[in-house]
Structures are given as C-alpha cells and as structure tokens.
Amino acid sequence: xxxxxxTLSNQLDRSWAxxxxxxxxxxxxxxxxxxxxxxxxxxxxxGEQVPAMMEMLPPFIEHAEQASEALGKRVRCLEARPIxxxxxxxxxxxxxxxxxxxxxxxxxxMLRESISHILKEERLLVTEAQHAGDEVTxxxxxxxxxxxxxxxxxxxxSLRRTAFEEQYLTGESAGGQ
Numbered sequence: 089x090x091x092x093x094x095t096l097s098n099q100l101d102r103s104w105a106x107x108x109x110x111x112x113x114x115x116x117x118x119x120x121x122x123x124x125x126x127x128x129x130x131x132x133x134x135g136e137q138v139p140a141m142m143e144m145l146p147p148f149i150e151h152a153e154q155a156s157e158a159l160g161k162r163v164r165c166l167e168a169r170p171i172x173x174x175x176x177x178x179x180x181x182x183x184x185x186x187x188x189x190x191x192x193x194x195x196x197x198m199l200r201e202s203i204s205h206i207l208k209e210e211r212l213l214v215t216e217a218q219h220a221g222d223e224v225t226x227x228x229x230x231x232x233x234x235x236x237x238x239x240x241x242x243x244x245x246s247l248r249r250t251a252f253e254e255q256y257l258t259g260e261s262a263g264g265q
Contacts (some may be wrong), residue, residue: 117178122152125202141192196246207240
C-alpha cells in the first residue's frame, strides 16, 4: 500500500506548499524592506531633486504595500503563517535597510537594485510554483511583476546622464586631480 502525500484544503500537495512558503515569506520580507526604505527616503531625502523624489516614491510604497498584502494572503491560503514582525522581516529580507538619508540619484539606485533583486526572486518563485502545480501563487507573483518591469525601465532611464552631465562631470573630475 502506498501512502499519498497529504494535501491542503486547496488540493495542493503539502510538501510543495512547505517548500514554497519560506520563499514567499522571504519575498514578503523584501517587499516590506523596500516599502520601509522608500518611505524613509521620502521623509529624509535631500538634494536639488527632492520634489521629483517626492513624486517618484509613493507608487513604490503603494506597490510594496499591495505586494505584501497579496503575498501574506497567499501564505495563509497555503495554510501557513506569514511573517508578521519587524524582527522576522529583518531576519528574512535579502534587501538591506538604508538610513533613508538619500540623495535623489542614490534613492533611484536603491530602488533599481531592490526591484532588480525582487524580480529575480519572483522569477525563481514563479518557476517553482508552476512546477508544483500552484498556478495561483504563480499568478499572484506574476501580477506584481508588470509594475516592477515598467518601474525598472523608468529607473534605468532616469539614471542615464545627459550629454551636459557627462561633459560637466568629466571636466570636474579631471580638474580635481
């Protein structure tokens, strides 16, 4: 007689859910850290482009909040416990906390690096969820990715220097040597 793997109430194999939940929780922690870093930069940012930064950050904060909510609900649907404390977030997150005192360009770089990292983790999670037959987790994660793809494109574009900046910065660094 063979024993079957126990299944969750949603008919997903428990062993697959047990493998997916830690990865979803780590992604949840990364989104919480992104939200925290973006909110902190909004409060403590500095430089001549602070008004632009104030307009740029709210969509990231909102997206991170929505992602955290969706991922937390997904963990509950997999009959597990989502992270719920700052200590758990700090322990699991693979995105480093910033002090929030960021210049516009540093803030843009922090967002770009965070989003790039999150997209990489999401792609791995989607692949594993699809392999597990968990189309719902794959769909939840893929639905988050559209904002991030577009945001990453905008962040890369905003970090490109103009011809004037290239000339000015090259001239300044040569003059300072």
